[in-house]
Amino acid sequence: MTGREFLELDSPQQRLYLERFKRMEVIQKMLDELPKADQNVCNHGTYFLAANSSLCGIAANTLFRNILHVRKASFVSSLPMAIIPFLSTAAFYEVFVREPLFSGDLNCEVCAVVRGGLTGAVIGGFYPVLLALPLNASLAARYSSSPLPGKENLLRYWLTTARPVFRKMSLVVLVQAITGLYLATKHHGIYVKILQQMNTSSRDPEELEA
Known part of the structure; x- marks a missing residue:
């Protein structure tokens, strides 16, 4: 098979990729013409959800430290609990919500x-x-801050230890769910505005010719 034949066989995928890329360029151009408030929500709203996730991680870390009587390595334990949830939440929202939405792959509100x-x-x-x-x-195991059970009671011990933390953090989880719902609703509303602008701009030349 020659290189030309390979390119011809691959051309439908290439055309699909180019059409998607052009669509994303048009959407980004339309986004730049929206009011600053909409641009800020679209470009920086994800970080608000991610920042709340960091606070959630720090709060959960503090609760577990108090229950297990851990007094050492406060900074070492707080740093990953702030960074990892932030990065994970921002990445997941970007991949599963914002990017599919503004690339035209997610049209269902x-x-x-x-x-x-x-x-x-x-x-x-x-x-x-x-x-x-x-x-x-x-x-807790490293600093022996709290007596840990044997292997036979290990699962029951950690379920008992984690239960009050999850109970206290349940409201935070609910707030995060509402925040994610609200942010996705706002992003979809902005996407609809962009589609309306695209439809208007595509009809203008026809109206002028008429």
Whole structure:
């Protein structure tokens, strides 16, 4: 098979990629023409959800440290609990909500809102609490701050230890879910505005000719 034949066989995928790229360029150009408030929500709204996730991680870390009586390595344990949830939440929201939405792959409002709510609740709320458990468990074992059970009672012990933390953090998880829902709703509204501008601009030449 020659190189030309290979390119011809691959041309439908190339055309699809080029059409998607051009569409993203048009959407980005339309976004730059929107009011600053819409641009800020679109470009920086994800970081607000991610920052809340960092606060959630720090709060969960503090609760586990108090329960396990861990007094050392406060900065060492707080730093990853602030950074990892922030990066995870921002990346997940970008990949599963914002990028598919503004590339034209996610046109369903309900789907976008559900994705935003799940990202906020699971990645932005539940995941930081779950991440804090093994981190503080390792610190408790290292510094012997709290008596740990044997292997036969290990699961029951950590379930009992984690239950009050999850109970206290349940409201935070709910807030994160609502924040993700709200952010996805705003992003979808901005996307609809862009589509309306694109439709208007495409009809203008026809109206002028008429």
